[in-house]
Structures are given as C-alpha cells and as structure tokens.
Amino acid sequence: MEAEVPAASLKTFYRALQCLGSIGEDIWIEARTDHLELIGKNASQSAYARIVFPAEFFDAYDSGESDNAVFRCRVQAKQLVGIFRSRTQAVEQCVLSIEQAAEPVHINSSATQGECRLVVRLAYKQRVCRTHRLFYEACETFHSTYDRRDCKGRWRVAAAHAASWVAHFARGSEEMTLQMTSSVVRVRSWTAGNVAQPDATRALHTELSVDPADFDMYHVPHPVELALALREFRAVLRYAERMAAPLSAFFDRPGWPLLLEVAAPPNPDARDHRQAPPTAEFVLATVADETTPAPSSNNATPASRAPTQILAVPDSIEPGSAPSPDASPYAHSRSSFAQWSPDNRSDSLLATPASARRANTATADSIAGSLPNSLGGPASQPVPESRVPTARAYRLLDMPRPYAPPGLTDTQLSDEHAAADELRNAPPGMVQTTLPFPTTAAQRPQGDMPVANADYSSDEELDATPPPPSKRMRALF
Amino acid sequence: MTAVQGTLEPEHILFRAKLANVRPLVNMLKTISFRPRARCSINSDGLVFTVEEAQCLVAQVFFRSELFTTFSYDEQLAKHLNNQEQVGFETNDSQDDEASDMTQIVLPLDNLIECLTLFYGPSGTSSGNSQSGSHTTSSLLNAGNPGDLRGATTAVIGFNGLGADFELMLEERGTISMCRLATFMPEPPVDLKFSHVPITQQLIIRSEWLRDAFNELDPTSEAVSISIARTEPHFRISTIGDSGSTDMTYSNSERILDSFFCNEDQENQYKLSLILKSKQALAMSDKTKIRINQRGFLSFQFMVPTAADMSFVNFIYAPLISADEPAAADAAAARA
Numbered sequence: 104m105e106a107e108v109p110a111a112s113l114k115t116f117y118r119a120l121q122c123l124g125s126i127g128e129d130i131w132i133e134a135r136t137d138h139l140e141l142i143g144k145n146a147s148q149s150a151y152a153r154i155v156f157p158a159e160f161f162d163a164y165d166s167g168e169s170d171n172a173v174f175r176c177r178v179q180a181k182q183l184v185g186i187f188r189s190r191t192q193a194v195e196q197c198v199l200s201i202e203q204a205a206e207p208v209h210i211n212s213s214a215t216q217g218e219c220r221l222v223v224r225l226a227y228k229q230r231v232c233r234t235h236r237l238f239y240e241a242c243e244t245f246h247s248t249y250d251r252r253d254c255k256g257r258w259r260v261a262a263a264h265a266a267s268w269v270a271h272f273a274r275g276s277e278e279m280t281l282q283m284t285s286s287v288v289r290v291r292s293w294t295a296g297n298v299a300q301p302d303a304t305r306a307l308h309t310e311l312s313v314d315p316a317d318f319d320m321y322h323v324p325h326p327v328e329l330a331l332a333l334r335e336f337r338a339v340l341r342y343a344e345r346m347a348a349p350l351s352a353f354f355d356r357p358g359w360p361l362l363l364e365v366a367a368p369p370n371p372d373a374r375d376h377r378q379a380p381p382t383a384e385f386v387l388a389t390v391a392d393e394t395t396p397a398p399s400s401n402n403a404t405p406a407s408r409a410p411t412q413i414l415a416v417p418d419s420i421e422p423g424s425a426p427s428p429d430a431s432p433y434a435h436s437r438s439s440f441a442q443w444s445p446d447n448r449s450d451s452l453l454a455t456p457a458s459a460r461r462a463n464t465a466t467a468d469s470i471a472g473s474l475p476n477s478l479g480g481p482a483s484q485p486v487p488e489s490r491v492p493t494a495r496a497y498r499l500l501d502m503p504r505p506y507a508p509p510g511l512t513d514t515q516l517s518d519e520h521a522a523a524d525e526l527r528n529a530p531p532g533m534v535q536t537t538l539p540f541p542t543t544a545a546q547r548p549q550g551d552m553p554v555a556n557a558d559y560s561s562d563e564e565l566d567a568t569p570p571p572p573s574k575r576m577r578a579l580f
Numbered sequence: 581m582t583a584v585q586g587t588l589e590p591e592h593i594l595f596r597a598k599l600a601n602v603r604p605l606v607n608m609l610k611t612i613s614f615r616p617r618a619r620c621s622i623n624s625d626g627l628v629f630t631v632e633e634a635q636c637l638v639a640q641v642f643f644r645s646e647l648f649t650t651f652s653y654d655e656q657l658a659k660h661l662n663n664q665e666q667v668g669f670e671t672n673d674s675q676d677d678e679a680s681d682m683t684q685i686v687l688p689l690d691n692l693i694e695c696l697t698l699f700y701g702p703s704g705t706s707s708g709n710s711q712s713g714s715h716t717t718s719s720l721l722n723a724g725n726p727g728d729l730r731g732a733t734t735a736v737i738g739f740n741g742l743g744a745d746f747e748l749m750l751e752e753r754g755t756i757s758m759c760r761l762a763t764f765m766p767e768p769p770v771d772l773k774f775s776h777v778p779i780t781q782q783l784i785i786r787s788e789w790l791r792d793a794f795n796e797l798d799p800t801s802e803a804v805s806i807s808i809a810r811t812e813p814h815f816r817i818s819t820i821g822d823s824g825s826t827d828m829t830y831s832n833s834e835r836i837l838d839s840f841f842c843n844e845d846q847e848n849q850y851k852l853s854l855i856l857k858s859k860q861a862l863a864m865s866d867k868t869k870i871r872i873n874q875r876g877f878l879s880f881q882f883m884v885p886t887a888a889d890m891s892f893v894n895f896i897y898a899p900l901i902s903a904d905e906p907a908a909a910d911a912a913a914a915r916a
Contacts (some may be wrong), residue, residue, distance in 0.1 A: 179823055182824070189796065229831070234825075235825070
C-alpha cells in the first residue's frame with residue numbers, strides 16, 4: 104500500500120487521526136482499491152468511528168492489492184498522531200507506505216531486519232527528510248452494520264453550533280442526554296452515579312434548550328431521548344468543528360445507536376484534492392430504556408439459528424450447533440444483574456434519565472400519564488413496578504456488530520451472503536443472530552423482561568466482553 | 581572548608597566582577613543546571629562553569645570577561661594560592677604555567693541560580709528561559725535592554741581564594757541583597773580528552789533543525805544514533821524505540837548545514853537521556869557546531885548570542901559502545 108498525502112491536506116489527515124486517537128487507542132487501516140479507511144473504536148466498544156479517504160484525496164494512491172484483496176492492519180494511535188502533530192507547514196511531500204520484509208535497516212549492530220513496518224516519510228524542503236517506521240499488526244477490521252436509512256429521526260446542524268452545546272458542560276460530566284421533540288431539543292449533562300454518593304447532588308449539571316430552527320435540517324417524527332457518553336460525542340464534535348463541516352445525526356430510539364456523519368461537501372472551486380474530502384461516520388451507543396424491547400434471543404427459532412452459525416467465528420463455534428443464549432459465559436452474570444435492583448437514583452448511570460424520572464414518579468404517583476416529557480407510546484403507559492428492577496438491558500455495552508466476524512475473509516463472506524437474507528429483514532441495531540424483535544404491543548403482555556438475552560452468543564465473535572463503564576457495574580462481573 | 585572570610589577590599593581580592601544584568605548569566609547557567617554542583621574555573625579570560633554526569637557527559641558554559649562590566653582577577657595572587665595548595669594535591673599531567681593561574685572551585689549550582697534569580701518575582705523562572713525546544717528565538721538574552729525591568733538585577737561577584745565563600749551582592753531598584761555560597765574543594769575533573777584525538781567530522785547546523793529533530797526523537801528509545809557520511813544522506817539522527825524507528829536525514833545543502841567536513845564515515849550511538857539534557861542550551865542557541873573525533877566522542881557547541889557577541893555552551897558526550905564490537909577493547913584502553 105502506498106499513499107501520498109498532498110502537503111496542503113496534511114492538516115486534514117492529521118485531524119482525522121487525532122479524532123480516531125481520541126476515541127480509541129488503536130487505529131485500524133483498511134486499504135481498498137478506491138479508498139483508504141481509518142477505523143477506530145473505544146475500549147468499551149461503545150463508540151465506532153470510520154473515516155474514509157477516497158483515492159482522489161491523495162496525490163498518489165495505490166492499495167497494492169488486487170481487486171478482491173484488501174490490506175488491513177492496526178497501528179497504535181498515539182504514535183501515528185504524534186508523527187503528524189509537529190511542524191507540518193514545511194513539509195513538501197508525505198508518503199505512507201507499507202514495508203514488508205524490506206531490506207534491513209541497520210542501526211549499528213542492531214539491525215531492524217526486514218520487519219513489517221508502516222513507513223511514514225516526510226520530506227521537507229532543502230532535502231531534509233524524516234522517516235518513521237512504525238510497527239503494525241495485520242488483523243481484521245470491522246464495520247458497523249447500522250444503516251442510516253433505517254433511522255427515523257435525523258437532523259443536520261453546523262458544527263460550531265453543536266460544539267457550543269457541550270462547551271459549557273462541567274468537567275466531571277460523563278454522560279449526556281439529547282431529548283428531541285418536534286419543538287425543542289434539550290441537551291443535558293449527567294455524571295455517573297457513585298456508590299459512595301448516591302445522591303450526587305453536589306455535581307454540576309447543565310441543561311440547555313436548542314431551537315430546531317437553528318438546525319439546517321430537522322426531522323424528528325416522534326420525540327426521543329438518547330443518553331450517550333459525552334467523551335466520544337465531544338471527540339466527534341471537535342472533529343466536525345475543525346473540519347468546518349456540518350454534523351448529521353441519524354437516530355431511532357433509545358438503545359439504538361446514534362449515527363453521526365461529518366462530511367464536507369466537495370468544493371468545486373478549490374483545487375483538485377479538496378474535491379475529495381474525507382467522509383466520517385461515527386456510531387455511538389445509547390443507553391436503552393427499560394420499556395424498549397431488547398432484542399431477545401430467547402425467542403430464537405431454529406430458523407434464526409442458522410444465521411448464528413454463519414456469523415460465528417469459525418474456529419470457536421462448530422458448524423451445526425447453534426449456541427443457545429444460556430451457553431454464553433455471560434448469560435449468568437447478566438441474569439444476576441437483572442435481579443439486582445438498586446435504588447432509583449435519578450442520576451444513576453444504569454437508569455436512563457427518563458426511566459429514572461418515570462420510576463420516581465411511579466412510586467410517588469401512580470398516574471404516570473401526567474409526565475411532562477412525552478417519550479412516545481411506551482412511556483405514556485404506567486410502568487408496572489415489577490418492570491423497573493428487572494428490565495435493565497444496558498445497551499451501552501452493545502457494540503456495533505461486524506457484518507462479518509473476524510476471521511472470515513472476503514471470499515468466504517460472499518459465499519455465505521446468499522444465506523443471510525434474514526439479516527436484511529432485521530431492524531437496525533438488531534444483531535443478526537436474533538429474530539426481528541416483536542413489536543412493542545406484542546411484547547407488553549410479556550411478564551418480566553428477559554434481560555439475559557442480548558445475543559451473548561455473538562459476544563464470542565468479538566474481542567471480549569466490553570468492560571462495564573461504571574464502577575458499580577464492574578463489581579458485578 | 582576553612583573559616584577564612586574574604587572581604588571585598590580591592591587590594592586583596594582574588595576575583596571581583598560586576599555584571600550589569602544577570603539575565604544572560606542566569607540563562608546560560610540554567611542550561612547546565614541538571615546537576616547540583618558545578619565546577620567554576622576563573623582566569624583572566626573569564627569564567628567557565630563545568631558540570632559532568634555519569635562520567636560520560638561534560639557540559640561547559642563559557643562566560644567571557646568582556647561580558648562583565650568590570651572584571652578584575654589577580655593572577656599573581658592566584659598563582660601564589662595555587663602553589664600553596666599544590667603541596668597537598670597530586671600533580672596532574674600537563675601542568676603548564678598557564679593552568680596554574682586558574683582558580684578552580686566547586687559551587688552549588690542550583691543555589692547560585694536561586695540567588696541570582698532572587699528578584700525575579702513570584703513566577704520563578706524568567707520570561708526568557710523557555711522550556712520548549714522548538715520555535716524559540718534566541719533573542720532571550722537582552723542584556724542591554726533598558727526597557728526590560730524584570731531581571732534587571734545588577735550583581736557584583738567576588739571570590740577570595742579556596743576556602744572563602746563565593747559572594748554575591750545583588751541590587752535591583754534600590755534593594756540590595758548579599759549572598760554567600762559555600763564553596764567546595766574541586767575534585768579531579770572528568771576529562772573526556774576530546775581534543776586529544778583528531779576530529780574526523782564536523783558540521784555546523786542551524787539550531788532550529790536540530791530542535792525539530794530532538795523533538796521527534798522517540799523517548800522510549802535508549803540510544804540515539806548519529807551518523808555522518810560523505811555520501812547521501814550526509815547527516816542522520818535516528819532512534820529505535822518501542823513503536824518502531826524514527827530517523828531524520830539532512831543533506832549537504834548550504835541552507836541547513838552551514839559547513840560540513842567529513843574525513844571518514846562514522847556512526848555512533850549515544851545515550852538519549854543525556855543528549856536530551858542539552859535541549860535547553862539548544863533552545864537558546866542560533867547555531868550548533870557538531871564535532872566527532874576519531875574515537876567517537878561527540879561535541880555539541882551551541883552558539884548563544886549575548887550582548888552583540890557570541891557565547892558558547894559546550895556539551896561533550898562519550899559514545900555508547902556495544903560489547904561485541906571489536907573496537908570496544910581499543911577504545912576502552914585508549915580512554916583509560
């Protein structure tokens with residue numbers, strides 16, 4: 104793979120690397136024939152970022168592979184970002200290439216013999232040259248399966264405006280909620296609930312209301328409230344602000360991830376390379392509502408087991424056996440978590456703000472229909488008390504599932520493609536291993552919400568159980 | 581240390597100098613302030629402060645007598661005192677007459693800097709002493725700038741012979757402070773004998789390029805390798821660290837390397853942590869002269885502008901020799 108970044112676009116390239124570096128520790132590079140992708144995800148796998156540089160962005164781009172094969176590797180974000188951080192004004196030429204078993208580079212007696220390196224070569228004027236050879240690791244990349252076309256709500260706003268929402272949030276804020284109705288957007292900061300300080304009344308919270316008229320485009324068919332982690336959202340906003348590009352958001356309901364896109368429209372007046380600006384998409388997990396039906400694999404029929412096989416990692420699941428949800432090592436821990444019922448603290452990380460309000464109101468006042476914020480159908484129903492302690496599907500831990508599990512190459516994937524029709528019918532956010540979830544009406548009569556359900560079988564496909572974000576949860580696992 | 585108290589009377593004074601503004605002196609001392617004690621050598625040409633570390637780094641600051649407003653050094657008295665002392669010392673080799681009129685004492689360097697910066701105010705460091713290596717200009721030493729009130733401390737320095745205190749009288753805007761620093765007996769100096777062996781490579785490079793290079797050096801690496809060759813690339817600095825290797829190459833163009841001289845191609849390695857100690861001196865300098873001798877010893881000579889003239893800060897490094905090199909035995913023998 105060889106790519107030459109034009110000197111004038113080095114800043115752009117650096118911004119993209121910086122954004123990925125602030126989300127996760129590693130940057131995955133995927134070089135395809137017509138574009139270069141940089142992918143990142145955070146440690147708890149609740150945020151995913153993908154920035155695509157079309158081939159026209161570069162002065163010279165050669166993915167070095169045949170049409171079918173794709174080059175994938177992973178490098179440490181800190182090193183890559185550090186290279187581009189300094190003094191890029193005087194750079195005349197910047198070339199990224201992959202060196203594989205090249206001629207040995209001798210540094211005295213310690214020769215770096217032909218190891219695989221990602222070589223970043225910056226040539227300054229006056230024939231001064233700086234070369235960095237970074238270790239990389241060839242590995243599989245992953246992609247988000249969520250499609251923005253399936254999202255019902257969307258808006259687009261200028262980046263500077265969006266940045267001003269979170270600019271004043273206090274330092275300790277870890278979460279934020281976006282409450283979007285047709286008339287107003289409320290942005291609020293939250294701090295994680297602390298076991299030691301259940302009230303957390305001393306933390307500073309900020310809430311502000313935004314007029315939908317400030318948005319370039321605003322389409323929210325039914326009110327929705329999303330709770331998501333502030334850190335990754337801030338990283339996305341920072342990137343959008345630096346790229347001076349509008350931020351588009353696509354969302355559906357709590358629990359479903361929030362899709363964000365930052366793509367500067369190509370400027371026809373500028374020079375050639377600016378006509379191919381990078382497009383960035385981000386997927387941020389949101390906290391699920393208790394009343395939101397969690398995708399349940401307890402209802403898995405034999406027909407749905409077939410997709411499970413296909414998408415499972417070939418070496419960990421034998422063909423022909425569909426892993427039942429209970430076989431997952433995490434099923435037990437999840438179920439114990441389900442029975443645990445902490446107090447209803449309104450600022451608890453485990454309770455969405457809406458549910459907390461609802462729970463509090465429900466205990467104090469049986470008329471839940473008088474809630475000021477309308478969250479759509481489910482919320483206007485009185486919440487049965489038994490539901491509150493059990494239904495704690497914490498969707499923030501859901502990670503964007505790869506379309507293909509690691510280990511499958513592209514050729515394998517195309518064979519299985521035909522058999523995976525059921526995937527198409529699944530609604531967005533649903534992992535392919537489960538049925539299309541029943542409608543909310545159908546599920547309501549169901550007594551207790553099975554919490555130990557969220558596709559544990561597919562947990563094995565991906566790296567590891569994501570660590571729980573709050574300290575309280577860590578105690579359970 | 582005896583209890584002989586020196587006074588500031590002109591006739592008996594070994595050394596007395598007046599400095600209109602301590603800022604240049606302070607800035608230069610701060611570049612070598614990574615060790616607590618410095619050896620101060622005084623003779624009629626000026627002052628030389630020397631620090632050494634780990635027996636393989638020697639750093640020197642040369643402060644010429646012309647930079648002082650008044651400078652009086654009594655050579656006869658110095659020779660007399662040195663002859664008296666030599667009875668108890670083992671005589672070194674190369675004992676010329678020129679060396680015997682030099683007064684050598686060891687001063688606590690960080691205390692000296694603290695005293696000199698007494699009037700700098702609550703912020704501590706002067707505005708001119710910047711910690712960042714890159715993008716600093718060397719117009720920090722504005723010794724003669726009348727508009728610069730901060731650090732406009734006048735100092736009178738005096739020393740009256742081995743055993744006496746090193747005396748400072750500082751004055752700023754009417755406030756006078758007298759400081760006395762305890763001096764220590766000098767130990768035999770660590771002499772890396774840089775000039776004893778012919779110099780095979782020399783180049784003068786603009787400091788800003790070297791600053792960028794130092795900022796890029798991978799701090800996880802233990803050694804930095806400097807190689808100068810007669811072929812392209814002429815000058816290369818590289819490190820190998822945890823995440824891969826980094827190297828910077830410079831070609832022989834006039835804009836970068838002011839002068840270039842190379843007798844033989846050599847590549848030597850030096851301990852990175854020691855090389856980075858010269859970052860502060862590099863930040864203050866305009867140009868750097870890099871010299872490497874036949875045995876691989878490296879000398880950085882930083883040209884620092886002071887008061888319309890140049891002062892020098894000199895860093896000498898001993899190379900790292902890996903055990904399996906055949907030249908290791910020779911070099912070790914030669915050094916001993």
